[in-house]
Amino acid sequence: MKVMVINGPNLNLLGIREKNIYGQRDYKDIIRYIKEEADKLNLEVDCRQSNIEGEIINFIHEAYFNKFDGIVINPGAYTHYSYAILDALKSVEIPAIEVHISNVHKREEFRHKSVTAAGCVGQIVGLGEYGYVLALNALKNLGYGIEG
Numbered sequence: 001m002k003v004m005v006i007n008g009p010n011l012n013l014l015g016i017r018e019k020n021i022y023g024q025r026d027y028k029d030i031i032r033y034i035k036e037e038a039d040k041l042n043l044e045v046d047c048r049q050s051n052i053e054g055e056i057i058n059f060i061h062e063a064y065f066n067k068f069d070g071i072v073i074n075p076g077a078y079t080h081y082s083y084a085i086l087d088a089l090k091s092v093e094i095p096a097i098e099v100h101i102s103n104v105h106k107r108e109e110f111r112h113k114s115v116t117a118a119g120c121v122g123q124i125v126g127l128g129e130y131g132y133v134l135a136l137n138a139l140k141n142l143g144y145g146i147e148g
């Protein structure tokens with residue numbers, strides 16, 4: 001079963017950006033970790049990253065046309081204002097889980113609101129890169145059509 005893992009803007013700078021908030025591990029290392037954990041769950045993962053809103057929307061469309069069974073998405077700052085990403089998630093109706101590495105609720109007011117979460121089955125925040133693995137487990141175990 002196939003899951004697309006989508007990371008949005010500035011997440012390619014993990015390990016460089018605000019390490020006190022996002023941790024020391026770099027993007028490549030986190031992707032390696034996600035792939036290892038996906039293997040253990042017997043899930044196929046396709047990991048994408050873009051700093052461009054339209055590309056993220058195209059990834060979501062691709063997930064639909066290529067019959068992905070689930071999406072794990074960290075839309076970065078687009079979370080807080082991208083109605084276009086929300087619409088894309090709603091359009092494809094693929095079960096999606098939103099992940100935030102940091103606890104957005106402890107941070108600036110503008111990060112407290114997610115417009116994209118309404119297009120997802122659930123949201124995981126504040127648990128670091130482990131959040132991506134929890135999201136894979138949730139897709140697999142919560143009966144969203146993924147048998148593993």
Ligand code: DQA
Pocket residue numbers: 009010011074075076077078079099100101102103104111
């Ligand atoms: C983030 C939280 C967002 O507010 C921020 O803009 C990011 C990362 C997180 O993973 O904690 O880029 O999505």
